[in-house]
Amino acid sequence: MATFSGGYDNDFVDQPPKSLECSICLLTLRDPMVISCCGSHFCEPCIGRINTNRKPCPLCNSPDFTTFLHKGVAREVNALRVYCPKKAQGCDWQGELGQMDHHLNPTANYRVCGFVMVDCKYKCGGSFERRVIDSHETDDCAKRPIEVQVAFLARRLEMLATENREIRTKFEAEIISLKAENTSLKQEIEARPLPPVPPFYFTILNYEQSKKDNCLITSPPFYSHLKGYKMRLQTFPNGDRTGQNTHLSLFVLIMRGEFDDTLQWPFTGRVTIDMYSENLKQWTPITVVDFKDSPVDRKCDRLTNGSWGYPQFLPQDQVAAEYMLKDGTYSHVRLRVNYVELY
Ligand SMILES: [Zn+2]
Ligand SMILES: [Zn+2]
Ligand SMILES: [Zn+2]
Ligand SMILES: [Zn+2]
Known part of the structure; x- marks a missing residue:
């Protein structure tokens, strides 16, 4: 200095x-x-x-x-x-x-050094660096004249109004896009087909050929009831394990479904299986697959795709005699899950 x-x-x-x-x-x-x-x-x-x-x-x-x-x-x-x-x-x-x-020079009209301390022109007793004295005098000073305060408030109001308009515009745009999204989600949900529930029909197509080829034939998935357990049928026309070469074997396989979170586990329902008798021209109850009877190590928990059923579901000669629909060179066997009872 x-x-x-x-x-x-x-x-x-x-x-x-x-x-x-x-x-x-x-x-x-x-x-x-x-x-x-x-x-x-x-x-x-x-x-x-x-x-x-x-x-x-x-x-x-x-x-x-x-x-x-x-x-x-x-x-x-x-x-x-x-x-x-x-x-x-x-x-x-x-x-x-x-x-x-x-x-x-702190008193010069021309404002040169912005960092020199300058006394407030309204004599409030404060002094400020020259670069901020204007904003003190117009925005802050307690001693500023009323017309300066009015002008300041008018500017603030204008600023708030602009801000308000901007926020409003932004929110309006957001609301419009949310509404559109909501509409399209609704449409998507409405367009989604309901999952099939019992009575659920399933035909083993070309039964005799599948039997010869030792095939495993599975049905499409279905649900025990609306928002229920997801499952499918597994059939072996030529038998599985103790039913091999003698029986039609049938099992119900529990799958992972979209409502599993809301359901009780392990699954313990009774699945009623009917077959269409070609002789009687009507549906006949054959058996119930009761998951309560499944042994402890085969329980169908949430994360295991367990199955339960009968290797000896129906003797093959009985299938051929009663339940087989001959259709030219083809033969079909029709099954129905009539209902699923939950305990
Ligand atoms: Zn000297
Ligand atoms: Zn001298
Ligand atoms: Zn300077
Ligand atoms: Zn002041």
């Missing part, structure tokens, strides 16, 4: 030359004076103090001397480049030393 007891100790862009240094305070010459005895240069305040105290020249000790301002040296000093003293606060100004007072 400038000090009025001696030379300049400003933050110079380049180190000033030795020739511009005061021989008393060793700072850069302020109002450089030249002395008549030995021609040395001093700051005006520095040599002024020697004069007042009637002391000899501090360099050559001569008791008699006169001093005068050296305008050429003064111009050289004023042309030295300095940084703004508010550089640490953020001002990036640099310029000639001679222009710095102008840059820092």
Whole structure:
């Protein structure tokens, strides 16, 4: 900072030359004076103090001397480049030393250094960096005149109205898109076919050929009831295990379904199986697959696709005699899951 007891100790862009240094305070010459005895240069305040105290020249000790301002040296000093003293606060100004007072003048109309402290013009007692004084005076100051407050409130209202409009527009757009999404979800749900539930019909197509080929024939999935257990039939026309070559085997396989979360496990329902008698031309109950009878190690828990049923569901000769529909070279056997009872 400038000090009025001696030379300049400003933050110079380049180190000033030795020739511009005061021989008393060793700072850069302020109002450089030249002395008549030995021609040395001093700051005006520095040599002024020697004069007042009637002391000899501090360099050559001569008791008699006169001093005068050296305008050429003064111009050289004023042309030295300095940084703004508010550089640490953020001002990036640099310029000639001679222009710095102008840059820092707190009362100037032209607003130069933004970091100089300026008193509030409404005399509230506060002082603020010049770069924020405007917003203090128009937005914050408790002493601002009523018309300034009114103008400020009008601006805030306008701002809030704009903000409000923007938010409204945004929400309206969101609501429209949510409504559209909702409609399309609804349509999707309505378009989804209901899962089949008993009575569920299933035909073993080409029964005799499947028997010859030892095929496993499975039905499409169905549900025990609406939102119930998902399951399917597994049939072996030529028999499985103890029914091999002698019986039609039939099992009910419990699958993973979309309503499993809401159901009780393990599954313990009774699945009633009918077959269509070609002789009697009517549906006849054959058996019930009761999952309560399944052994502990074959229980159908939520995550196991367990099955339960009969390897000896129906003797093959009985199937051929009663339940087989001959259709040219083909033969079909028709099954029905009549209902599923839950315990
Ligand atoms: Zn001298
Ligand atoms: Zn000096
Ligand atoms: Zn500045
Ligand atoms: Zn104020």
